[in-house]
Amino acid sequence: MELFTNQVLAGIATGAIYACMALAVVMIYQAIDHLNFAQGEMAMFATFISWQLMQWGVPYWGAFVITLAFAFVGGVAIERILFKPLAKAPVLTNVAGFIALFAIINSSAGLIWDFTIKQYPTPFGSSPFLGSQLISTHQAGMIGVTVLLLIALYFFFQYTRIGLAMRAAASVPESARLVGINTSWMIALGWGMASAIGAIAGMLIAPVVFLEPNMMGGVLIYGFAAAVLGGLTSPFGAVVGGFLMGIFENLAGTYIPGVGNELKLPIALALIISVLVVKPAGLFGRHIVKRV
Amino acid sequence: MSAAEEVVAEGHQAVEAVPKRAMTLGTGTSLVVLAALLIVPLLVKNFIIFQMTMLLIYGLAVLALNILTGGSGQFSLGQSAFYAVGAYTSAVLMEHANLNYALTIPISAVVCFGFGYLFGKPALRLSGVYLALATFALATAMPQLLKLNFLEHWTGGVQGLVVTKPDAPFGLPMSQDTWLYYFTLLVTVAIYIFAVNLLRSRSGRAFMAIRDNEIAASAMGVDVARYKTLAFGVSAAVTGIAGSLGAIAVQFVAPDSYTITLAISLFLGMVVGGVGWLPGSFVGAAFIIFVPNMAESISKGLSGAVFGVLLFLVIYLVPHGARQIAILGQQLVGKLRKN
Numbered sequence: 001m002e003l004f005t006n007q008v009l010a011g012i013a014t015g016a017i018y019a020c021m022a023l024a025v026v027m028i029y030q031a032i033d034h035l036n037f038a039q040g041e042m043a044m045f046a047t048f049i050s051w052q053l054m055q056w057g058v059p060y061w062g063a064f065v066i067t068l069a070f071a072f073v074g075g076v077a078i079e080r081i082l083f084k085p086l087a088k089a090p091v092l093t094n095v096a097g098f099i100a101l102f103a104i105i106n107s108s109a110g111l112i113w114d115f116t117i118k119q120y121p122t123p124f125g126s127s128p129f130l131g132s133q134l135i136s137t138h139q140a141g142m143i144g145v146t147v148l149l150l151i152a153l154y155f156f157f158q159y160t161r162i163g164l165a166m167r168a169a170a171s172v173p174e175s176a177r178l179v180g181i182n183t184s185w186m187i188a189l190g191w192g193m194a195s196a197i198g199a200i201a202g203m204l205i206a207p208v209v210f211l212e213p214n215m216m217g218g219v220l221i222y223g224f225a226a227a228v229l230g231g232l233t234s235p236f237g238a239v240v241g242g243f244l245m246g247i248f249e250n251l252a253g254t255y256i257p258g259v260g261n262e263l264k265l266p267i268a269l270a271l272i273i274s275v276l277v278v279k280p281a282g283l284f285g286r287h288i289v290k291r292v
Numbered sequence: 293m294s295a296a297e298e299v300v301a302e303g304h305q306a307v308e309a310v311p312k313r314a315m316t317l318g319t320g321t322s323l324v325v326l327a328a329l330l331i332v333p334l335l336v337k338n339f340i341i342f343q344m345t346m347l348l349i350y351g352l353a354v355l356a357l358n359i360l361t362g363g364s365g366q367f368s369l370g371q372s373a374f375y376a377v378g379a380y381t382s383a384v385l386m387e388h389a390n391l392n393y394a395l396t397i398p399i400s401a402v403v404c405f406g407f408g409y410l411f412g413k414p415a416l417r418l419s420g421v422y423l424a425l426a427t428f429a430l431a432t433a434m435p436q437l438l439k440l441n442f443l444e445h446w447t448g449g450v451q452g453l454v455v456t457k458p459d460a461p462f463g464l465p466m467s468q469d470t471w472l473y474y475f476t477l478l479v480t481v482a483i484y485i486f487a488v489n490l491l492r493s494r495s496g497r498a499f500m501a502i503r504d505n506e507i508a509a510s511a512m513g514v515d516v517a518r519y520k521t522l523a524f525g526v527s528a529a530v531t532g533i534a535g536s537l538g539a540i541a542v543q544f545v546a547p548d549s550y551t552i553t554l555a556i557s558l559f560l561g562m563v564v565g566g567v568g569w570l571p572g573s574f575v576g577a578a579f580i581i582f583v584p585n586m587a588e589s590i591s592k593g594l595s596g597a598v599f600g601v602l603l604f605l606v607i608y609l610v611p612h613g614a615r616q617i618a619i620l621g622q623q624l625v626g627k628l629r630k631n
Contacts, residue, residue: 035421035424082604085608086607086608086611088611089607089611089612090567090611090612092361092367092559092562092563092567093563093607093611093612093613095559095563096559096560096563096564096603096607097603097604097607099556099559099560099600099603100599100600100601100603100604100607101600101604102600103596103597103599103600103603104596104597104600104601104604106596107593107594107595107596107597107598107599107600108594108597110593110596111593111594111597221428221432224425225425228421228422228425232421265432266429266432266433266436266437269425269426269428269429269432269433270429270433272425272429273414273418273425273426273429276417276418276422276425276426277414277417277418280417280418280422
């Protein structure tokens, strides 16, 4: 039983990483209706920017704020320059665009900062949290930030004018345009916010997985899976999905014999697919009814 | 944003509707292309012949994805898994059972059909992003499954298997590469004709009805479940054949040759060639074989970025892929004839 509790705790700790990423994935899905495959790379690039700022002597929180601003502007710019012209292109062409963006960012980061692994500082320290061996203060801080972010987003979407406008633009663009919402800029805003949330995720994850151009590869896959598990239409679901994903993965690694590090991911994915077969819209997603 | 909200969405189409007639080339053009494919190998070096063989093989794999996505509207990131199963079936049969290479191809088609059909069953309940994730899981699992210990005796584990390249039969005076090219061309032409006819048949019309509107299709009496799994089976079988040919051409199979990267390449090939346009599969295959090499020769350190920029250029200029160019060409020829 103790082993079980410990594994669940460890799962929650890694789950916080996935939850953060899943939140960013869902944000952009809300705004543009696509899964952005380059999301992880955008987050990685932003994390490198913050690292570079710290190398130049900017203190952690200063670098944090500058990086968020940079990520937001960068996200908006990518939408305006690269993806707005593709708005009318088929969905699959857009997906190809994400893959192209992935290649561009990954390769540029590799050229600028090279592929060696770099240490990344944490603002929370890494001593054991409340005497527990499994969760460090950094991981506890990560969970705290994720939860805070979720609450902030909830208030933003439910109680501000612009949040309401974004929701309207995402769910019924035509009607939103009729009541005077600039839907095109709402999409850009969605990109910016998703990019900033991704940057937060990147900066929280970097102390755990270390900083390098390929650091987000694995995390993004789990983030996607978590978002899909929780339901792509629900930010709350995404966070729950992230934590569940972390727990799944740890328990599968502990209790199923012969599961090494490499089979963890397929097994976690298989579990998610079984969930989806029973609940096709994810755990908390709303069911979309199609008009014939 | 509450979970109880219900939204009536417009019939959101993931894959565009492509009319049946627009899916292929005219007879005249097809014959010209075929003639070129027959003659060119006689004039070029062995290495180029090898690359042309690979182009046909990847073309087949992209064609298989096109049948699935362009035909029945289902999306798959798991094609690399079917490709791997095909490749391993051939390699194991050739190396452990000493079977003739040509005989292994129909066997791997059958094996892959079964595999794809079975995978299509649970995938029936999923669509769009969810199906993409499920197929993605399959693609990430496959290399790990091939490395499993108890299969090692057959698959060679991480090391993989070496496959012997066949000689030209009947003492034909041609190199192994040339023979393999013509053999691949024969298989490719056969499958291409099969695919064209499949999409023109009753089953093909059922695929397209499902792609354009699943609810309307089932109201017309199309057995949606049956045709969706059938599309998965056929696509897997064709991919498996491509995998077999690929194993024979490369003379080597190893788990890490069939990762998700391969599936993503095949997907890009389909988009660049034009979703739902069968001849475009081969244009897309050329893109995924030659453009990465080109990018590498432009800049070694930034090859990924160069590739990304080139890909962006292609999708800006022709968002509907090579099909768009073909349609433009057709209109131009039509205008010239009128004058």
